[in-house]
Amino acid sequence: MLQIATEMKIVAFDSECSRDIGLYCEMCTFGYAVANESFNIELSKQIFINASKPTGRSKKFCRTDYSKFKNAPRYKVVRSQIESALQKEDTIYVAHSPEVTFRYLCCMDRRNNLEPISCKVFDIHSIVRNYADIPSYGLSNIAKLFGIPYDSKESNVDVKTCIRILQYICKEENLSIEGLLEMCGKGAVVDSEVVYHSTLLKFKQERLQKYYDGKMPSGSKELEGKVFSMAESFEDQRIEIGFRIADFINHHGGKLTRKVSESNFFIWDGNIDSKRLESANLMADGTIRILTADELFMMNFER
Structure with missing residues (x-):
């Protein structure tokens, strides 16, 4: 039987939290974009999740307007959409601060008694660090370093910028996306199961602390x-x-x-x-x- 080759996809994702205190968080957005091997973005989506109004430090750093997630569906309702985005076949995953997103997911899954999501993703910061000396971790600063436009008002700007950064480096190095990631090695990979394990261990240690107290x-x-x-x-x-x-x-x-x-x-x-x-x-x-x-x-x- 003739088998049709499946084109590799690139998925970049990012999340935001309205409440992040110790091991308690409320994820309010999960955004992702799907691109083909030519780095053309075919889909860009933001999933809004019902969460509390940001206060304190979260209010300062939360970029998503509260009105967008105030009456959004609860995490348990949209979780299948997130899982679907993170478990596609023939897909390369990239993200900025993936450990943070995986920790958010772990906290939310634990609260809702859900099985953890399994996903391996390349950290865009580690990829860039193999290519250039970067003074700042921020995506806008990395984009500026490479002369990539960054408009904070653009929908899903962070995930789109991750894809544009990959495109820029591949072009400069004359490499395919697979070649670039092979050059970066396993050190650039973040495994959700590893993050989940360390996060759940912290939950247990927090519980054990009550005995000491x-x-x-x-x-x-x-x-x-x-x-x-x-x-x-x-x-x-x-x-x-x-x-x-x-x-x-x-x-x-x-x-x-x-x-x-x-x-x-x-x-x-x-x-x-x-x-x-x-x-x-x-x-x-x-x-x-x-x-x-x-x-x-x-x-x-x-x-």
């Missing part, structure tokens, strides 16, 4: 007066065990601290290079007891 309701009193610290990995790579440790200590009335010097017990992860283990070993004999997570869970409370 003593904001979790405690249960019995068997460990009352006893203070525990634990190895670094229980707050990172092994955070699920860290939750079990924190919940166990809290449930039995103990306290959790990051300061090994203030603790009576140190929960070790088996890593001899642990900085906190080093701090525990520097304590005076009899000051602190070192035990594993398993030993903690089997602890005799009368001792």
Whole structure:
């Protein structure tokens, strides 16, 4: 059967947030443009998302007028459109600040109990950095450096500028888009799954922080007066065990601290290079007891 070759497409995307406080955000726009291999833009679309009116720092930097997203559909309604834009076949994705957009998506997906979107994208800033010494990260400044017109009032100007920058560099270097991206290498690629992982880890660390702050309701009193610290990995790579440790200590009335010097017990992860283990070993004999997570869970409370 005769197979018709599919032309490679280029998709540039960008987002904007009306509220971005710590790990809470409200994405108000998602814009993207689709171009062919000749860099001709075939589609330009902005998706407006219902979000709060910008205040504070967000009010200063939010360029989209509130009237455009005040009564827009909620994220869950338009999310399928965003997913469709980010999961096209035979497509090269580029973006300015893709880590930020992926973090926004992660925050919104988590709030709506949605599965994360999988997408790999070339960071336009990394691409440009392989080509020229750039004094500023801003797209308007990059465009100015290359003599590319940049009109802030133009609809979807940032995503269109990303495509124009690629076109300019390919022409100057006499390269195809595939050749240019191959030259830039994997270091210019941002993977949404990596960003989602690090963002979700921050969510978990924020939740774990409540145990350190003593904001979790405690249960019995068997460990009352006893203070525990634990190895670094229980707050990172092994955070699920860290939750079990924190919940166990809290449930039995103990306290959790990051300061090994203030603790009576140190929960070790088996890593001899642990900085906190080093701090525990520097304590005076009899000051602190070192035990594993398993030993903690089997602890005799009368001792």
